[in-house]
Amino acid sequence: MLTQFFQRYMTELDASMRHTVNSRPKFSSDFGVMLRYALGWVDEHDTPYNLPTGKRIRPILLLLSTEAAGGDWRKSLPSAVAVELLHNFSLIHDDIQDNSLTRHNRPTVWQVWGTANAINAGDALFTLAYCALEELASRDIEPQTIIKIWRIFNDTMLELTRGQHLDMSFEHQAIVTTDEYLSMIEGKSAALLAACAQIGALIASNDDELSAAYMEFGLNIGLAFQIHDDILGIWGDPDVTGKSAATDILSRKKSLPVLYGLNKSEKLMSIYQRQTFTANDVTEAVKTLDAVGARKYAQETETTFYNRALAALESANPLSESGRWLKQLVEALFERQH
Amino acid sequence: MLTQFFQRYMTELDASMRHTVNSRPKFSSDFGVMLRYALGWVDEHDTPYNLPTGKRIRPILLLLSTEAAGGDWRKSLPSAVAVELLHNFSLIHDDIQDNSLTRHNRPTVWQVWGTANAINAGDALFTLAYCALEELASRDIEPQTIIKIWRIFNDTMLELTRGQHLDMSFEHQAIVTTDEYLSMIEGKSAALLAACAQIGALIASNDDELSAAYMEFGLNIGLAFQIHDDILGIWGDPDVTGKSAATDILSRKKSLPVLYGLNKSEKLMSIYQRQTFTANDVTEAVKTLDAVGARKYAQETETTFYNRALAALESANPLSESGRWLKQLVEALFERQH
Numbered sequence: 222m223l224t225q226f227f228q229r230y231m232t233e234l235d236a237s238m239r240h241t242v243n244s245r246p247k248f249s250s251d252f253g254v255m256l257r258y259a260l261g262w263v264d265e266h267d268t269p270y271n272l273p274t275g276k277r278i279r280p281i282l283l284l285l286s287t288e289a290a291g292g293d294w295r296k297s298l299p300s301a302v303a304v305e306l307l308h309n310f311s312l313i314h315d316d317i318q319d320n321s322l323t324r325h326n327r328p329t330v331w332q333v334w335g336t337a338n339a340i341n342a343g344d345a346l347f348t349l350a351y352c353a354l355e356e357l358a359s360r361d362i363e364p365q366t367i368i369k370i371w372r373i374f375n376d377t378m379l380e381l382t383r384g385q386h387l388d389m390s391f392e393h394q395a396i397v398t399t400d401e402y403l404s405m406i407e408g409k410s411a412a413l414l415a416a417c418a419q420i421g422a423l424i425a426s427n428d429d430e431l432s433a434a435y436m437e438f439g440l441n442i443g444l445a446f447q448i449h450d451d452i453l454g455i456w457g458d459p460d461v462t463g464k465s466a467a468t469d470i471l472s473r474k475k476s477l478p479v480l481y482g483l484n485k486s487e488k489l490m491s492i493y494q495r496q497t498f499t500a501n502d503v504t505e506a507v508k509t510l511d512a513v514g515a516r517k518y519a520q521e522t523e524t525t526f527y528n529r530a531l532a533a534l535e536s537a538n539p540l541s542e543s544g545r546w547l548k549q550l551v552e553a554l555f556e557r558q559h
Numbered sequence: 560m561l562t563q564f565f566q567r568y569m570t571e572l573d574a575s576m577r578h579t580v581n582s583r584p585k586f587s588s589d590f591g592v593m594l595r596y597a598l599g600w601v602d603e604h605d606t607p608y609n610l611p612t613g614k615r616i617r618p619i620l621l622l623l624s625t626e627a628a629g630g631d632w633r634k635s636l637p638s639a640v641a642v643e644l645l646h647n648f649s650l651i652h653d654d655i656q657d658n659s660l661t662r663h664n665r666p667t668v669w670q671v672w673g674t675a676n677a678i679n680a681g682d683a684l685f686t687l688a689y690c691a692l693e694e695l696a697s698r699d700i701e702p703q704t705i706i707k708i709w710r711i712f713n714d715t716m717l718e719l720t721r722g723q724h725l726d727m728s729f730e731h732q733a734i735v736t737t738d739e740y741l742s743m744i745e746g747k748s749a750a751l752l753a754a755c756a757q758i759g760a761l762i763a764s765n766d767d768e769l770s771a772a773y774m775e776f777g778l779n780i781g782l783a784f785q786i787h788d789d790i791l792g793i794w795g796d797p798d799v800t801g802k803s804a805a806t807d808i809l810s811r812k813k814s815l816p817v818l819y820g821l822n823k824s825e826k827l828m829s830i831y832q833r834q835t836f837t838a839n840d841v842t843e844a845v846k847t848l849d850a851v852g853a854r855k856y857a858q859e860t861e862t863t864f865y866n867r868a869l870a871a872l873e874s875a876n877p878l879s880e881s882g883r884w885l886k887q888l889v890e891a892l893f894e895r896q897h
Contacts, residue, residue, distance in 0.1 A: 252724045314682060318675035337656035337727055340678055345720040352713045364702030375690045382683040386590045389675055
């Protein structure tokens, strides 16, 4: 039902994305292929490929926010393309930085073409996001508003790099506080969702106050969603998450519940200092997290952000039908295991 | 004399650059230090450092073009900051891609902080270039013109990534034509100089035709200058260039004269296929290049672009005093050994 509803965006969104990426006559095919591959359209030989593309959460949020704030979603298409390209750019660079070998069950861009090419392909996709945004000028949007959107986009990118920096620093940091962690995910995950909702509402209304409420909505959804993911990473049912049980413990990911636990329990700290983890260590770590209340803390924090998000949305008075879809989108995001 | 003239830009340019980079309260100092280091302001411990910064050719060209086209250079400052930050961003990523260990006699950013951090620092500096451009809005410039400049900036960035891609591809390509090479340097070096002259004139005049002439001027200067450098890399006097004789032969750089020679002479091709080069091989390679007319070809090509640049400038009718300085800047660029 939800997917069907969003389907009406998909054809035009996909066409606009392809237009932005492919209408570059000066780009040789061995350059363009890296971008098309990263976007899930082709295999490494540039052969079209029917990979189910990503969930496109960010552009959907943007387009739906436009409608909920009383605007025409087609007017927002260029910015929806921009946020999706920006997201994909960040994945290319993240995969190099995290040394990730696969994404969506395929080798990452740097695995196929090497680090040097992947850095450059990321830079190109980053630029194409800005190029997509340019197109707003052909959609009867005031230049002043376009500059405002551009500014939001710049600030969001700065937040992404700030969050990424914190995330990488945490690996070498003995003690990370939960506040530091929340600041990191605000930059790395929530800022882009905040921008999506804000830009969508701004294009619809050109109203700073209204779009600030949408921004608040997106930001808190982003925070809640990351914490939701953190909880699933430890307590999620492997059959539902598709990952092994307590996968984030095994990979020693410094997620919110883990950081809470490490700051509360010397036992957990000593487990985390072991060179390798046995299955028993993992079980013991999860038990300790439960005992110190890490799960409860994470759930309560998630709920706080979730409620803030809904309150912000409420205050924005979304149009009845699109507002309902927006709430359904949010519920679907969190429903994976609730 | 020339340096003295440009000195009047430097204080404000430097202050604006520092403002753009340093006025980010959310950036921790261990993040900001990488950007300040890359810009030559501090050492790796964030201690201020009196390194003579780069020559700032790009912002100077932009500001001088503004004046030559009849405008106030201060109005152009934000875009001058933007092009200099963009240039420095590209150096951070280039150094990773080329595996370069030092720049300006200091370890490169990735050498000090690792590849992952250097990619991210580059991304941040890239974004800050766009942030600098935003500031045009506070300089009494029409939003329409700002969007035009932003478009030029996007196109320039795409050209940079295209040129970089070609440059990296050449390493694995048995035969590279001189046309392919010229297309590469157009993207990698000349496009940014073209944008500098064009943006400067656009801010001064808001005249598309006039700024196109300046663009033509900058583009051809960029092409001529790269070829000039290629010639010095083989025939330059080590005492003047500060590099060892025939340094580009030793590093097997596929510069314009070398490509011309490889396409003309099987002897040179066979020298280039040797695993290692002896001093004798280098001498022989240079002799062969001279014999097949590679030096003459490169010099003539340089002259063609140089003359095109001056003709474009002539057609733009630069104001007498700034026009003279613009010509002197160009002459100074090429005077290193002429």
